Amino acid sequence: MIPGSLARRYARALLQLADTPIQREIFGRDIASFVRVAATHELGKPSLMDVLDSGAYLVAERRAILQKVLERMSLDATVAKFLLFVFERGRIAGVPQIAGQYAEMSDALSGRVHAKLTSARPLPADAVNKIKAALERATGKTILIESAVDPELIGGVVTQVGSVVYDGSLKTQLGNIRNSLRG
Template sequence: MIPGSLARRYARALLQLADTPIQREIFGRDIASFVRVAAVNELDKPSLLTVLESGAYPVPERRAVLQKVLERMSLDATVSKFLLFVFERGRISGASQIARQYAEMSDALSGRVHAKLTSARPLPTDAVNKIKAALERATGKTILLESAVDPELIGGVVTQVGSVVYDGSLKTQLGNLRTSLRG
């Protein structure tokens, strides 16, 4: 693990290496793929990230393992060089944080924002699409919507876009009514 500010700096550096929006998407896809592969734990075997950051193995051997994995994954050459650079700096344990920061920065540059829609019951597809369209109009950005179900809401929906929460749940409305009747 590395501090968040350091992960942002590495992510920003990789982002600056992308000359086009398409290349930016390729870099994001490739670094996310590497993290998915490197973080896998199989039946009492350490993950690739654990091996790469372990001092139990000599650096040249760990570097060779990383190079072989990168070759087999056929990642973009820039992403492979970037990951080798991160390894050389002793920061490979932060690859997942760097990938997460990269995705956030890339989304921001592309005008995308993540949102979470929580409802008491699964919503019909057309209702979800209408909510998504309304959020896109309100934010002026493309919404990447994740849906969840929480029966405790009783009814209505709660939507979180970035740090802003729109709470139209029956649970919250009943709580507000209870508070106003007590006061």
């Protein structure tokens, strides 16, 4: 793990290496793919990330393992060089954080925003699409929706876009009524 500010600096550096929006998407896909592979655990065995970050193995051995993995994954050459650079700096354990920061920055440059839509029951696709369209009109950005179910909401939906929460749940409305009756 590395501090968030350092992860942002590494992510920004990789982002600046992308010459086009398509290349930016490829970099994001490749670094996320590496994180998925490197973080996978088998029962009783360390993950690739654990091995690469371990002091129990010689640096040359760990570098050779990383190079083999990068070759087999056929990642973009720039991403592969970037991951080797991060390894050489002793920051390989921070790649998941770097990948997360990269995804956020790339989304911001592409005009995409993540939204979490929580409802009491699974919503039909057309309802989700209507909510998505309304959020896109309100924000002027492309919305990437993640749906979740929380039966405690009773009814309605709660949508979080960035740090803004739109709470139209029955649970909240009942709570507001209760508070107004008390006061």
